[in-house]
Amino acid sequence: MKLYHYYRSSAAYRVRIALNFKGIAWETALIDLRAPVSAQHTPEFRAVNPAGLIPVVVEGDTTIAQSLAIIEYLEETHPDPPLLPRSSADRAQVRSLSLAIACDIHPLGNLRVLNYLRATFKADENAVNAWVGEWIGMGFRALEERVRRSSGDGRHMYGSDVTLADLCIVPQMYNARRYKVDVQAYPTLRAVCAHLESLPAFARAAPEAQPGAP
Numbered sequence: 069m070k071l072y073h074y075y076r077s078s079a080a081y082r083v084r085i086a087l088n089f090k091g092i093a094w095e096t097a098l099i100d101l102r103a104p105v106s107a108q109h110t111p112e113f114r115a116v117n118p119a120g121l122i123p124v125v126v127e128g129d130t131t132i133a134q135s136l137a138i139i140e141y142l143e144e145t146h147p148d149p150p151l152l153p154r155s156s157a158d159r160a161q162v163r164s165l166s167l168a169i170a171c172d173i174h175p176l177g178n179l180r181v182l183n184y185l186r187a188t189f190k191a192d193e194n195a196v197n198a199w200v201g202e203w204i205g206m207g208f209r210a211l212e213e214r215v216r217r218s219s220g221d222g223r224h225m226y227g228s229d230v231t232l233a234d235l236c237i238v239p240q241m242y243n244a245r246r247y248k249v250d251v252q253a254y255p256t257l258r259a260v261c262a263h264l265e266s267l268p269a270f271a272r273a274a275p276e277a278q279p280g281a282p
Contacts, residue, residue, distance in 0.1 A: 072097040072116060072124040075278035076246075078174060078239035079135040080123040084273035085235045086139045090146045098279050101179055136170055139232060151232045161218065162226050165211070165233035169240050173207035176200070177243055200247040204240070211237070212254045219256065223263035230264070238264050242275065 071087065071094045073080035087094050099107045099122050107113055108120045117124045117133045124131060125138045132138050143151050152159045175181065177200045185191040185199060218226045225233035241261045244251050251258055264270050275281055 069093070070095045070097050070126045072099050072113070072122050072126070073278075074099050074101045074122055075275045075281040077101070077122050078243050079121075079170075081239035081242065081273055081275065082135045082170075082235045083123045083125065083138050084278075085238065085270055086142050086151065088269035088272050089151070089230060089235075090142055090149065092142065092146055096279055100280060136166065136232075139235065143232075149230075151230065151235065153227065153229075153231065158227070162231045162233050165214065165218065165225050166236045168207065168211060168214075169233075169236040173204055173240060174243075176203040177247070197247045197249075200243070201249040204244050204247070204249050207240075208244070208251070208254045208257060212256050215256050215260065219260065222256065222259055225260055230267070230269075234260070234264050237261060238270055 069087075069092060071080070071083060073084065073096070075098075099113055101108055101122075108122065114120055116126070116131065119133065121133060123135055123138060124133045125141070126132075132141055139151065152162055182196050182200070185196060191199070215225055220226075220228035225231060225237055237257060238261050241251065241257065265274070271277070
């Protein structure tokens with residue numbers, strides 16, 4: 069299995085955690101998103117994913133883009149250890165938490181969005197950080213309240229086992245810190261992330277442990 073990724077991509081970070089958690093061997097295909105390399109725009113990568121986005125997983129003749137679709141594929145093809153609970157209701161709750169991060173928070177801090185702010189609206193880094201902080205803060209406020217109720221042990225987003233929602237919150241907390249978002253108001257989320265980041269599957273997937281990291 070080959071993973072096209074970049075060390076600082078939070079969507080790719082989710083997939084790296086899933087691969088590690090399930091013990092799946094994978095080959096790195098590094099896509100450097102930074103200018104002037106901008107490998108996501110090359111014809112070679114656009115042949116893999118016409119959208120020019122990472123992560124992408126290639127296994128044999130199967131090519132899958134979009135991090136949550138990739139993780140659901142891994143869950144179906146490598147069901148142990150599971151990332152989704154047994155009951156339909158619990159699975160829906162985990163997916164709901166995951167989508168709140170992956171669809172409501174993350175896209176507004178995506179590189180192409182921030183580059184558009186810089187190029188079109190001449191936003192400096194303080195303005196970019198304020199933009200990212202606004203949307204992360206809005207999302208984290210709601211998640212903090214939800215996770216107080218849904219966590220079974222104060223160390224996981226839902227219940228007392230690692231789930232898909234945990235794979236989403238850790239990279240988003242990384243983004244929050246990267247953009248200097250004040251996260252002191254979210255003690256539940258911080259405690260969850262502190263525990264998860266100590267687990268080997270999460271630690272090995274961290275951005276600083278990847279090829280291309282400074």
